[in-house]
Amino acid sequence: MxxxxxxxxxxxxxxxxxxxxxxxxxxxxxxxxxxxxxxxxxxxxxxWVFLQEGAQRVPVREGRIRATLFLPPGDGPFPGIIDLYGVGGGLPEYRACLLANHGFAVLALAYYGYEDLPKNMAEFHLEYFEEAKDFLLQHKQVKGPGIGLLGISKGGDLCVSMASYLKDITATALINGSVANVAGVLRYKDVAIPPLGFDIERITVNKDGIVDIYDLLDNPLEGPSSQSFIPLEKAECHFLFIVGQEDRNWKSDFFAVEGSKRLQAHGKEKPQIIRYPGTGHYIEPPFFPMCPASVHKLVGKPVLWGGEPKAHFEAQVDAWQQIQAFFHKHLSGTPPKASDRL
Structure with a gap:
């Protein structure tokens, strides 16, 4: 044979x-x-079962909030997490659902491009995210005194902003996130943080017509762009940075390092940074297909996300376990069970 x-x-x-x-x-x-x-x-x-038996999927239309809450089996209370995605908008649910299978009450939160929410990203109002945080904490099946935040890409810098300005944030995990505000003005009460500047002349296009935006954004440490750096030193939480070292969306490793420097310069705890060689921008839950390139909603063209398949897939498995361990440690006060896998 x-x-x-x-x-x-x-x-x-x-x-x-x-x-x-x-x-x-x-x-x-x-x-x-x-x-x-x-x-x-x-x-x-x-x-592969996404929502295990006994778990609940609860659509949330409370005040301005547009979200879906996933609750594990049982009465709880469970550690609470808000889950945010990036510039694609809408209401992605799958990561929140899978995370709920590991003992967390997870609120998948839409913030634009969904139902009656804003259609674009011209402005972000933290009061909306504060309302979602309060809703989650007040839920009878959610354990306090604080909650966790999980964000990827644009969702990452929104999580940094929430941790910096809002109360009751205990743990924040970022997947290839930025520590500077990106794409629209961030507003909270009398605060307004401008978006990080960019230069389209720094965009390149490969032979297949795929756009590389890695160098598009300005350096948040220089000139007027420094006003876009989110004051994460105000945060009273633990941070985890998940970094794909072949991320072509932006300089995730640089953002993690500069965020760490700023926290330590203000006497705060050194954040945990986990780097994955050969790994691109969209680090998804295990066994989800790698996305090497797709149309970027702001650029309007297919852009390169980076990563090498084998390394990227292996990173997704490990990062998923690291994220669970991080939240179990800081929200539950206990390590994950030996039976907790994927």
Whole structure:
């Protein structure tokens, strides 16, 4: 029998923004190179359940809040986390859902481009995020005295802003986030932080027509752009920076280092920084496909996100475990159970 050929097929639900039904994966192993396929040697079926039995998905339309709350099985109370995504807008639910399976009450929060929320990112008002924080903390199944924040990309710098200005934030985890305000004016009461400047002349395009925006943004340590640096030294929480070292969206490692320097310069705790070589911008939960490039909503063209497949996939597995451990430590006061996996 010659070399074996592995064939897989899956039944996916709707867009991965919403929680899909269970994912069924059929794995078949055939002899030979194919096509045509040789003799079937072995097969197996795998089911990936997004929302485990007994967990709850609760749509939230409370005041201005547009969100979905995921609650683990049982009565709780559970440690609370607000989950924010990036410039794609809308209400992605899948990461919050999967995280709730590990004992957290997770609020997937929309902040623009969804229902009656703003259609663009011209301004961000922290009062909206404060309302969501208060809603989560006041929920009878959420454990206080503080909550956690999890943000990727633009959602990351919004989490930094929340931690810097709002009370009751205990732990903040950023996935390739910025410590400078990006894309629109950030407002809270009498505070207004301008967005970080940029220069479109620093954009490059490769032979396939994919845009590289890595050098687009200005340095937040220089000139007027320094006004965009979020005062994270005001935060009273623990920080975790997850960094993909091949992130082509922006300089995530630089942001993590400068955030760490600023915190320590003001006598604050040194944040945890975990770096992943060969890893791009969109570090998703384990086994989600790597996204090497896609259309950027602000740029209006396909942009490069970076990363090498094997390293990126391995980083997604490890980062998921690191995020859980971080929140269990600082929100639950206990390490994750040995049975907690993916």
């Amino acid at each position: 010659g070399p074996w050929h592995l064939h897989t097929s899956s039944a996916l639900g709707p867009s991965r923004r919403a929680v899909p039904p269970p994912l069924h994966l059929l794995v078949e192993l055939f002899g030979g190179h194919g096509p045509p396929l040789g003799q079937l040697v072995a097969e197996a079926q795998h089911e």
